[in-house]
Amino acid sequence: MITIALPKGRIAEQTLEKFEKAFGEKFVFEDRKLILQKAGFTFLNVRNQDVPTYVMYGAADLGVVGLDVLEEKEYDLITLLDLKIGQCKVAIGLKAGDTIDWNRSSIKVATKHTTIAKKFFESKAMAVELVKLYGSIELAPLVGLADCIVDIVETGETMKQNGLVVGDTIMESSVQLICNKNSYYSKKAEILNIKEKIERT
Numbered sequence: 492m493i494t495i496a497l498p499k500g501r502i503a504e505q506t507l508e509k510f511e512k513a514f515g516e517k518f519v520f521e522d523r524k525l526i527l528q529k530a531g532f533t534f535l536n537v538r539n540q541d542v543p544t545y546v547m548y549g550a551a552d553l554g555v556v557g558l559d560v561l562e563e564k565e566y567d568l569i570t571l572l573d574l575k576i577g578q579c580k581v582a583i584g585l586k587a588g589d590t591i592d593w594n595r596s597s598i599k600v601a602t603k604h605t606t607i608a609k610k611f612f613e614s615k616a617m618a619v620e621l622v623k624l625y626g627s628i629e630l631a632p633l634v635g636l637a638d639c640i641v642d643i644v645e646t647g648e649t650m651k652q653n654g655l656v657v658g659d660t661i662m663e664s665s666v667q668l669i670c671n672k673n674s675y676y677s678k679k680a681e682i683l684n685i686k687e688k689i690e691r692t
């Protein structure tokens with residue numbers, strides 16, 4: 492039995508389609524159920540940011556999560572495969588007309604991605620005052636909560652519709668298949684079989 496943590500929503504659906512193609516079984520979560528057991532797999536339906544936690548503690552052998560979330564958590568996990576879905580970038584967002592003066596010594600940044608934001612600005616020799624938010628990040632510069640934001644950009648529509656412009660890209664992200672280190676050694680054959688079959692879908 493292999494346990495796989497999936498992030499609720501579209502990425503979970505796209506991943507289950509890959510498993511369907513790879514293993515010839517239909518995998519669908521029933522209504523509000525958070526566990527799906529079938530054909531030797533246990534799928535867990537968890538929050539995006541919680542996927543690495545389930546895998547890190549060994550509650551799941553495998554997980555499916557964006558590179559941005561992995562960078563944020565800094566856990567010691569194995570990345571098996573780029574699933575080539577959920578492509579996006581982590582970028583700076585600014586109020587239209589604003590620019591970042593890279594010569595200033597500090598900046599106030601609103602973000603959910605505090606680790607990534609801190610590293611980026613510190614690499615530019617700027618001290619960062621972080622304002623941790625959990626959603627609707629685009630509002631922050633508009634109401635004077637922060638000088639800029641660091642957020643996920645997929646199409647750029649959310650920033651555009653809220654009067655922001657997309658600034659520097661900090662990192663590119665896509666969804667990765669990750670693995671718990673102990674599971675990788677104790678269930679290596681099964682895990683490599685999954686990796687290879689999913690890779691071919």
Ligand code: PRP
Pocket residue numbers: 625626627628642643644645646647648649650
């Ligand atoms: C992200 C991000 C933006 C939006 C960007 O939110 O926070 O709000 O997507 O997409 P766009 O460039 O295509 O407009 P997401 O939907 O991932 O939900 P979240 O707020 O839970 O992160």
